[in-house]
Amino acid sequence: MREHHLSRAAYRLFVRAYPREFRERFAPDLEADFLEMRRTRGAAYAWRRALGDLFYALPLTTSDATAERGRTARIRGPITPPGEPFMRSLLLDLRHGFRALVKAPAFTLVTILTLALGIGANSAIFTLVNATLVRPLGFQDPERLMLVYEAIPGSGRDRFGVSPADYVDLVQYQQSVSNLGAYRTTTVELSGGGEPEQIDAAVITASLFNVLGVKAAEGRTFFAEEDQGQASVAIISHSLAMRRFAGRAAVGSTVAIDRQPFTVVGVMPAGFEFPRRGASSNATPADVWMPLVFTPSERQGRGANYNLSVIGRLREGTPPAQAAAELSALASRIRDNYPADLPLKVNIGAMPLREELLGDVRRPLLILSGAVALVLLVTCANVANLILSRSLARQRDIGVRAALGAGRLRLFQVLLGEALILAAFGGALGLVLGYLGLRAIPAVLTTSLPGVSTISLDWRVLAFTSVIALGSAALFALVPLYAGLRRDLHDLLREGSTRATGGRRQHRVQGTLVVTSVAFAFILLVCAGLFVRSFRNLVTVASGVGTNNVLSAQVRLPLAGYTDPTRTRSFYRTLEERLRALPGVRAASIASDLPLEPDGDRRAWTAENPTGPGMKQAVAVTWIQGDFFGSYGIPLITGRHFSDDEQRENRNVAIVSKRLAEAYWPGENGLGKRLKWGLKAASPAPWLTVIGVAGDVVDGPPGSEPVIHVYVPYASATNALLTSPIVDLGRRMVIGIRGDQDAVTFTPAVRGIVAELDPALALSDVQTIAQLERDRSAPQRFSAVAISGFGLGALLLAAVGLYGVLALSVSQRRREIAVRLALGAPPSGVLRLTVREGMTLVTIGLAVGAIGAASATRLLRATLFETSVYDPLTFAIVPVVLFSVALAASYVPARRAAAVDPIVALRE
């Protein structure tokens, strides 16, 4: 609704482009028509029409008839003198300004570089913000899309996906949304016609793309019946079509997905990204989409497989909160369908999809935007300072023009010419700098931010940059005008140009600008310091995993080739044996998930006779084969590793994490205790005996609390798990190798061994754990580096500003200094005088900055990791650094002052 008001206000503004007389008569009609058109044809169309219309209509509306009426209604004076139209005089001023700037190359260069720095930093960050937060999601009417989820109070997680059985109920019961779609991500093996590869895939309900309102670029999306039976159809991404089909027609051809033939029925448009990154689960963009077909057991199974992401499209006019309330009211009906022995308190919730996708990245990006806005302010203060210094040289010029009768507007125009040139060059260079800056952003970051993988220069960024540049141009033109017109015309004309001094007022203005720069630089440096401290705290937190010389890679056995669980087990056993036998390998293992990544299986479980308070959360389960703890450097605190016998066949043993043992059996070592899957001790699952306790591993974002963990031998994975068509948990395993030397060198050998066992398999996610650790903290590293960069840039600018003001002051006071020296003042006294002038400004700036920083840093609290917003070290170091730099910046002009030769200076 607010958007509508905005749009109406914008149109009213737009109507002002028409001549007044026309407007007075027709504005209500124009507005009514516009609103009507927007309602029926959409806002984008209405605006396009309105703009095109203005082009044709303007000549019509300024017709003689209108003009005649206008003249009788009201008499207006000409804006520019006759014979000198605005545009022509502006061109003249531009030429004039250009000549003047070429004559002052140092001023021109410093100003343009300063502007470029501010505008560059701003356009880079704004591009990020634009790509992530501003640009539409790529779905039709995304504000009507809601993420529907399930929640189980006391489960330790805010929300789960929806289970297939509950989804089927939800589709049947709900009335708040016009349509529901569900999906889940997976990886698949793509083979036939070229090297086999593992690609990211999503299985989706046939309704999903309709819900999102997206269409295929070629071919079609799924028909409604295609998620009912076993229709072997697939939709592929534009990039996959380019890679695999290279210009040939993709639609209608057959590809082998997990060794089963699938017919390609559609190709999505280039740039279409789904699932979007940033969601809390199922967040990997897919290259292939296949119909989501529920197995009968999935349709019946309650209390399991909470893994579907569900998206609903609100009916027009339904507020999100109302839909969320209606959906959550359905939870009781769904709970009734759960078997009596499974009393799970499932709730249904819904939130705007945009919220889900952007909730986590919004704050860091807004902080970056704030920081970069401060840089822009420092830039503006500095450029204003530069222009003020320069305006001294132009004051006579302005004075003469004013004396000859030039109006303020005309004078403004003259100054605008020069300012426009500076702004144009500064803006263009800034845009280039901004793009170079964006290139420097590590790929791991851009692929983790939603929408950023397709960063591009779009009109919003250009508009943003132009507005900044033009705004500053107008400001620069106003400053000298203000300074010039304030001065007594008579004085101005009488003074010799070389002796022109700025007067006390200008001095005060320039001093204020220096104080402002110093204060902002102080705030930025404090923020930078806090971010760096927070980042250091974050990366020094032990993740529980050793990072030296560890290589990991993923292997996934497609069900089509591995329907026999014995074959799967023997494949991995052989793989692990051969990896272990590689020369230089110290430890090798196969595991169902990688430590450090939160993608393992979570299970409900029960501890036998717990003596502690427990954790009330699902436990992470990892099936392991081989020396898992040795390969990832996870310490075994008590007990022992699985024996060869236990690795060969299921003996119902388990190793638990330290945190689990301490929470359930505090004060004991945990060995010999028992646990089982399921929420009740009476469940039919067998008891598993704890034979060892391993160190905790941070199985999620860096700095998060370790999850409680249970490790079981791969041999205990059930046949049902290994042959499940729904999850590939037991067939998708991660290789871990710790070697004597750099782990990357094992890559070819690992590939060789896998190819020997099954030539059609593809290895994916080959990476070292050290790399994985670096990537995990990349966003925080980026924030720390970017804000430090901004802080240093602001420091540099503040120093340049201070230097400029002092240098100017020294050059203006040469005669005064000469007189002092001639009367016997020691050069060191003159030196001290100038340095004191600079330090006074800096001290005021520091004081103002400290107050600003104390309030600004409070906004950072939520993003800092174990760092106080009043971190004493940061608040101690930053003033010292600023003060030292400022001292150095004042020393140079002070030296020049002390070196004034009284004889030369007094004779000038």
Place this chain on the structure above:
Amino acid sequence: MSPVPLTPAVFHILLALTDGPLHGYAIMQAVEASSGTPMGPGTIYGTLERLEASGFVKELPAARSDRRRTFALQPAGRAALQDEARRLSRLATLVRAKRLVPRES
């Protein structure tokens, strides 16, 4: 004196008003239907204002329920439209005679 050809905008607007008085948005829809290309409200009102000055159309006093301006075709407008229609039909005959379009069977 042979009539001056009407501009497409004028022609389509007058044509739209032959069935009775209309307000701007309705004229816009009718023009889009008859000419095949969209025409914006500014163009419509600008043209209407000119037509009004020439006495081709007249604004009707506003009904209380609707604050939109309604315009009605005047005899002069109807005459101009008829002249233009005759001219176009002559042109159509000429075009057919030169066999530029296939004869309708």
